[in-house]
Amino acid sequence: MTREHESLRDLIAPVALGAAAPHEIARVEAHAKQCAVCGEELASLRAAADVLAIAVPQHDPPPSLKDGLMATVRAEAAERAGEEPQAAPPAPARRRGEGRARRVFGIPAWPAAAALATIVALALAIGLVVATQGGDDGADAQTIAMTATPDAPSVSGTVLYVPGEDTAVVDLSDLPPLEPGDAYQLWIIDDGTPTSAGLFEPTGPAAARTVATGLRDADALAVTAQPATSRAAPEGPILIQAAL
Amino acid sequence: MSADPPPNELARLADEDLLTLVERGDAEAFEVVYDRHSRVAYSLAFRLLGDRQSAEDLVQDAFLAVWRNAAAYTPARGSVRNWMLSIVHNRGVDRLRTLAAMARRRDALEQAELQRPDATDAADLGIGRAMASRLRQELSELPGDQFEVLKLAYYGGFTHHEIAEMLGLPLGTVKSRMRLGLERLRRGLGAAEAAAT
Numbered sequence: 096m097t098r099e100h101e102s103l104r105d106l107i108a109p110v111a112l113g114a115a116a117p118h119e120i121a122r123v124e125a126h127a128k129q130c131a132v133c134g135e136e137l138a139s140l141r142a143a144a145d146v147l148a149i150a151v152p153q154h155d156p157p158p159s160l161k162d163g164l165m166a167t168v169r170a171e172a173a174e175r176a177g178e179e180p181q182a183a184p185p186a187p188a189r190r191r192g193e194g195r196a197r198r199v200f201g202i203p204a205w206p207a208a209a210a211l212a213t214i215v216a217l218a219l220a221i222g223l224v225v226a227t228q229g230g231d232d233g234a235d236a237q238t239i240a241m242t243a244t245p246d247a248p249s250v251s252g253t254v255l256y257v258p259g260e261d262t263a264v265v266d267l268s269d270l271p272p273l274e275p276g277d278a279y280q281l282w283i284i285d286d287g288t289p290t291s292a293g294l295f296e297p298t299g300p301a302a303a304r305t306v307a308t309g310l311r312d313a314d315a316l317a318v319t320a321q322p323a324t325s326r327a328a329p330e331g332p333i334l335i336q337a338a339l
Numbered sequence: 340m341s342a343d344p345p346p347n348e349l350a351r352l353a354d355e356d357l358l359t360l361v362e363r364g365d366a367e368a369f370e371v372v373y374d375r376h377s378r379v380a381y382s383l384a385f386r387l388l389g390d391r392q393s394a395e396d397l398v399q400d401a402f403l404a405v406w407r408n409a410a411a412y413t414p415a416r417g418s419v420r421n422w423m424l425s426i427v428h429n430r431g432v433d434r435l436r437t438l439a440a441m442a443r444r445r446d447a448l449e450q451a452e453l454q455r456p457d458a459t460d461a462a463d464l465g466i467g468r469a470m471a472s473r474l475r476q477e478l479s480e481l482p483g484d485q486f487e488v489l490k491l492a493y494y495g496g497f498t499h500h501e502i503a504e505m506l507g508l509p510l511g512t513v514k515s516r517m518r519l520g521l522e523r524l525r526r527g528l529g530a531a532e533a534a535a536t
Binding site for chain 2: 142
């Protein structure tokens with residue numbers, strides 16, 4: 096643990112500057128949650144890096160930027176207010192994108208959590224490519240190819256899974272565009288039960304990256320696209336998944 | 340929703356409270372957040388990407404992410420402004436990395452500004468004149484080798500591996516310069532905060 100601590104401590108400054116690789120960021124952030132010394136160090140160096148963010152020549156954004164942004168925001172606010180009186184929406188109701196398929200491998204995707212167990216079994220049966228990561232990333236890091244579903248056959252993705260750090264970095268490409276108000280959501284599947292690992296947005300053209308921790312009992316990871324406001328339960332179709 | 344403050348009171352709320360309203364879908368609260376932080380966000384985006392259109396696209400994406408996922412904010416990451424700037428920075432760096440080859444990015448970075456960033460507009464940054472002055476001093480006194488590494492990392496979007504290769508330095512040296520530079524800025528931040536109180 097001490098060697099691990101020392102090697103990760105060395106990476107805190109690059110991580111604070113956003114100048115580390117995704118798997119390095121994931122490892123440092125996971126370690127910082129458990130190690131008070133590194134947690135404080137990371138927070139403190141990030142605060143220092145923020146000086147660089149504010150120490151640039153200041154420019155006014157054009158008014159048109161605010162106009163366009165607020166038009167989208169108000170439209171989405173009105174839509175949210177009109178359709179969601181706080182309670183969970185009834186299962187058959189779909190806010191928009193009625194044409195969007197909601198079936199995975201011929202099984203209604205949600206809310207039937209049991210379907211996930213089937214998906215995991217299928218993914219395992221199909222045979223996932225597991226390669227051991229070389230280099231100094233940690234001897235136990237694995238790169239796992241994700242499996243697209245018929246709902247989004249073009250999506251591709253990999254999971255860089257580091258069991259020793261209890262961390263996975265999910266990299267996705269060729270994602271379908273999100274509908275207004277939607278976000279991608281990562282799910283950790285344990286014994287057929289999905290738990291949210293957080294919403295995320297595209298980080299590049301049709302591409303996204305997100306990080307999950309708390310995977311020790313997980314059987315699989317799955318990604319959905321669904322309303323950004325409903326976080327507790329999967330709602331949209333599964334786009335891609337991986338067995339761990 | 341009945342507990343929502345009227346718009347004219349929103350401007351008095353702290354960012355954290357505004358974000359709670361944003362999470363519930365309050366567009367007026369979001370507008371206050373935008374008005375407070377869009378200038379510094381846009382300036383960072385402009386500094387990173389170097390042209391207005393790209394900066395506008397980046398700021399729009401970042402603020403939409405804040406609007407759609409305000410619940411992701413955690414005080415552990417620092418202030419709301421720091422969190423939003425980190426969204427702008429992360430997405431900006433992702434774009435830099437997909438946009439251009441390393442050599443082109445470096446050329447663009449060198450052409451953009453060789454002078455040190457200037458901690459201007461203290462009032463806009465909400466940090467007070469004394470603190471802005473102190474931060475400006477810290478940046479100007481940063482040793483050149485540390486400043487170069489911080490600049491390549493933060494404004495150029497290069498990783499520590501890329502910087503080591505680019506400058507022909509051992510990786511350990513690059514990481515050490517990053518740490519020393521940031522520690523110096525941190526001490527400056529502490530001193531500036533003390534001077535401001």
